Amino acid sequence: MREEKQNRKGLWTEEEDRILSEYVRVHGRGHWNRIPKLTGLKRCGKSCRMRWLNYLSPNVKHGDFSEEEEDLVVRLHKLLGNRWSLIAGRMPGRTDNQVKNFWNTRLRKKLGIEKTKVEATRSRSSKMHSSGLAEETQRILSPENFDFERLQSSEVTVAGNPPNAVEMRNEELQFGSVEFGNSDGFDMDGREFLEFYDGYPFDEIWQN
DNA sequence: AATTTATTCAACCGCTAAGAC
DNA sequence: CGTCTTAGCGGTTGAATAAAT
Structure with a gap:
């Protein structure tokens, strides 16, 4: 039937x-x-x-990404890789799909990024919860791969309210401890780095 | 003006984690 | 415990549109 x-x-x-x-x-x-x-x-x-x-959903912001949003996507992707949901969680009003599309169609071309290299394709939460993020963060933050001068000399501004973790449940996210550049005495864990990175107090973002 | 080629992005798919029972 | 359901993630597709020929 x-x-x-x-x-x-x-x-x-x-x-x-x-x-x-x-x-x-x-x-x-x-x-x-x-x-x-x-x-x-x-x-x-x-x-x-x-x-x-x-x-x-009324939470979804429509229209093109602003300059500020574009800048933020670039930075967060550098830090987090293709973890679109994590990135979107830090971009008020934007969804993972929007961020992903924006990256793949506009930014990848604009930044002259060729094929999909072995780039941080951390699929999913199990890896985020355990050592996955710590390893990936280690890699990205390593002196060879990251330009700290440029980061420190630039400002991050975000329009609107700090992104909240609603629908994301990212409050469970844990960052492994990260040490980098022992020579320059730079030493923060992933949580501290994210605060430094985008200027928001961690708790304000990750606890609703 | 017609046809082909390229771009965009909404939506789909497969898969996995978490929760319900 | 296992099985079923629900939620969520990220890669990929293809129809609609734009640009090129």
Whole structure:
């Protein structure tokens, strides 16, 4: 018995957006795959979740990235690699998808970055929680790979409020201790470095 | 003006972690 | 414990649009 529950794919129509927005307004976010049943929307839960988080949510900022945002993406990518969600978590109003697209289409070209080298593709949290981030941070912060003078002589400004960790649950994030340039007596852990790096008190960012 | 080629980015897919039961 | 469901991440695709020919 082939039920006719063929879900739609492709771009969302205004009507579909309206239905999804109304559902979220009434029921809140979550339990996305109830939506097709409750609303008759011909979209799978995963698609609904994505559409809300990346487009319909009022937290999402639309339009081109500003100069400041671009600068921040460059810096954070240098520090964190292709961890788009982490980067987006530090960019108010921007989603991981937006950051990823922006990097791959505009910045990669602009910065003259060739193919995908063996670049920090840390897939996912298990690695972030354990030694993965510490290792990666070590690598990036090593004197060969990082220009501290340039970093220290520049200012980081971010429009809007400090990014919060809502929907990200990054408060569990832990940074391994990082030592670099023992010769110049530079010594901070990853947490201290991030504070230094973008000028926000760590707790302000990572605890909601 | 028509056709081809390149660019953009919304959306998809597979996979994994975490949670529910 | 195991199995099922839900949430989340990042690489990749392809339709829509723009630029080039």
